[in-house]
Amino acid sequence: MKPQCSTIVLFYYCCCTIAVLRLTGAVSQRHEYEQDDAIADVHPCQRECRVDEPPKTCEYHFKVEWYYTMSKACYDCPYNITDCYRPDCVPADGVAKPIIVINRSLPGPSIQVCLGDTVMVDVENAMMEESTSVHWHGHHQRNSPYMDGVPYVTQCPVPPHSSFRYVYVADNEGTHFWHSHSGCQRGDGAFGSFVVRAPKSRDIHRDMYDVDVHIITVTDWLHELGIRKFLAHYHGSGNNKPESILINGRGRYKVFDGGYRTPLAQFNVTRGKRYRFRLINAGFLNCPISMSIDNHTFTMIATDGYNVQPVVVDSFVSYAGERWDFVVEATANVGNYWMRFKGLMDCDERFTKAFEVSILHYDGASDEEPEGIPTYDNTFHSGIQLNALNKGSGLMDTATVSELEDATPPKYDLRLEKKPDVTLFMSYDFYSLDNPHFHKPMLYGFKQVSHKSERVYTPQINKMSFKLPSFPLLSQREMIEPWMSCDHIKKDCSNEFCECTNIIRVPLGSVVELFLIDKGKYKYWKKGETYT
Numbered sequence: 001m002k003p004q005c006s007t008i009v010l011f012y013y014c015c016c017t018i019a020v021l022r023l024t025g026a027v028s029q030r031h032e033y034e035q036d037d038a039i040a041d042v043h044p045c046q047r048e049c050r051v052d053e054p055p056k057t058c059e060y061h062f063k064v065e066w067y068y069t070m071s072k073a074c075y076d077c078p079y080n081i082t083d084c085y086r087p088d089c090v091p092a093d094g095v096a097k098p099i100i101v102i103n104r105s106l107p108g109p110s111i112q113v114c115l116g117d118t119v120m121v122d123v124e125n126a127m128m129e130e131s132t133s134v135h136w137h138g139h140h141q142r143n144s145p146y147m148d149g150v151p152y153v154t155q156c157p158v159p160p161h162s163s164f165r166y167v168y169v170a171d172n173e174g175t176h177f178w179h180s181h182s183g184c185q186r187g188d189g190a191f192g193s194f195v196v197r198a199p200k201s202r203d204i205h206r207d208m209y210d211v212d213v214h215i216i217t218v219t220d221w222l223h224e225l226g227i228r229k230f231l232a233h234y235h236g237s238g239n240n241k242p243e244s245i246l247i248n249g250r251g252r253y254k255v256f257d258g259g260y261r262t263p264l265a266q267f268n269v270t271r272g273k274r275y276r277f278r279l280i281n282a283g284f285l286n287c288p289i290s291m292s293i294d295n296h297t298f299t300m301i302a303t304d305g306y307n308v309q310p311v312v313v314d315s316f317v318s319y320a321g322e323r324w325d326f327v328v329e330a331t332a333n334v335g336n337y338w339m340r341f342k343g344l345m346d347c348d349e350r351f352t353k354a355f356e357v358s359i360l361h362y363d364g365a366s367d368e369e370p371e372g373i374p375t376y377d378n379t380f381h382s383g384i385q386l387n388a389l390n391k392g393s394g395l396m397d398t399a400t401v402s403e404l405e406d407a408t409p410p411k412y413d414l415r416l417e418k419k420p421d422v423t424l425f426m427s428y429d430f431y432s433l434d435n436p437h438f439h440k441p442m443l444y445g446f447k448q449v450s451h452k453s454e455r456v457y458t459p460q461i462n463k464m465s466f467k468l469p470s471f472p473l474l475s476q477r478e479m480i481e482p483w484m485s486c487d488h489i490k491k492d493c494s495n496e497f498c499e500c501t502n503i504i505r506v507p508l509g510s511v512v513e514l515f516l517i518d519k520g521k522y523k524y525w526k527k528g529e530t531y532t
Helices: 027-041 081-085 226-235
Strands: 057-068 098-102 111-114 118-125 134-137 162-169 174-180 191-197 211-221 244-247 266-269 274-281 289-293 298-303 306-313 315-318 323-329 336-343 355-362 422-431 458-461 512-518 524-526 529-531
Touching: 057 111, 111 118, 134 162, 174 274, 174 323, 191 211, 191 274, 211 266, 211 289, 244 336, 244 355, 298 315, 315 323
Parallel strands: 057 118, 111 191, 211 274, 266 355, 422 512
Antiparallel strands: 057 098, 118 162, 134 174, 174 191, 211 244, 274 323, 289 315, 289 336, 298 306, 298 323, 336 355, 422 458, 524 529
């Protein structure tokens, strides 16, 4: 019999998330740290991909552990700015807090391989009491489903003080990312970039850019552990709003004595060259982020690993889990330019005004920052915006994802000509139920809580909450019992909380048609006006 995961499981119920730096004579030392880090981070598999080159086996070691921002490894950061670049120093936005990291870096190691390479990652769980797992977001895992990294679906979680080896072939190119798929660990820092490149001769956009080196990982950032934020929101009067944003793990929220701040992310370009940027939104909570670069535009060429016909825009919005590839032409005057990242929805002007900047630095420009003091309030996105919040197609100032055209249309699938064998409808919404995890009936049921801000709505699919089993469904499906199915629930789930392992059986080889229905309503607030 296959080994079974422990039936005693601790579940963390999580949603699934100016002063100028004073440069001293030690700038050269800072650059030395940066160069040493860059050299150390270059993996043998991070190379130019060639048609006639045999694939490689790319080995990585991920050590997952509890850590701390602004730790002792940071010495006198930010008072001595070079200390912020020391090995193992994670300054984040200057606010000291516990985090979960891979190899004591934020983001974690970047995996950059060629199409057809074998990726082999040994994940060592060095945490004291939490299990973990790693999901490869955007990678299809068509021939390696057990490597997808979803606890109790594709694998047992990795217990503390043990290891697990992920092995799979990188068989779909594009910009992806990896992150923990356990509890709130992704929001606490356990994430990184994952790029699968093909030989340039296969890239239909190869003539549009000269350089492909820049990866931007953007995430909303909490100043406390995700589980604490969650518990305060779901069991008390706390909120679920992120305080700030990090760009490649860097930001400057806290102002230290003397006006010192932690360093920003910087992206270097040479005037006259065209750069392919790969943006990954590793966000944790409901915080879409709009991006713009002063005096520059974006030529969008790919999204979520798929090539699109090029579209030129002035700004764009990314949501948690999305990836966008775009080309920036370095044609402005030599100088430094602000790259602005503005939080929306739960990060907007009603709440925390989450905002961050990084720097586009031209070779030959000074080390001084761009002019002006960028803030949430003085950042406006004019021109055309792609993927705008709550705006449909047909508008002059926006472009929607539905209007993008596939640059490499797939071959027509003959299965689409068939009448589906199975049609499924899956509707999603938030419901005012007495969910016993948060609202115990007759004690503090949903409607018994007098402060409406403390009432927690329950997100459900088909009015059912998914209950994880004690074993991985994919590898030990012979252990699935009929009573686990939602079909055996006798309650009125329209009015009562229902929880089950929602297993839908379909015949092998059948054509399944699936409808996803968003039943919810969103009220958009704008200075006294409300739109439903």
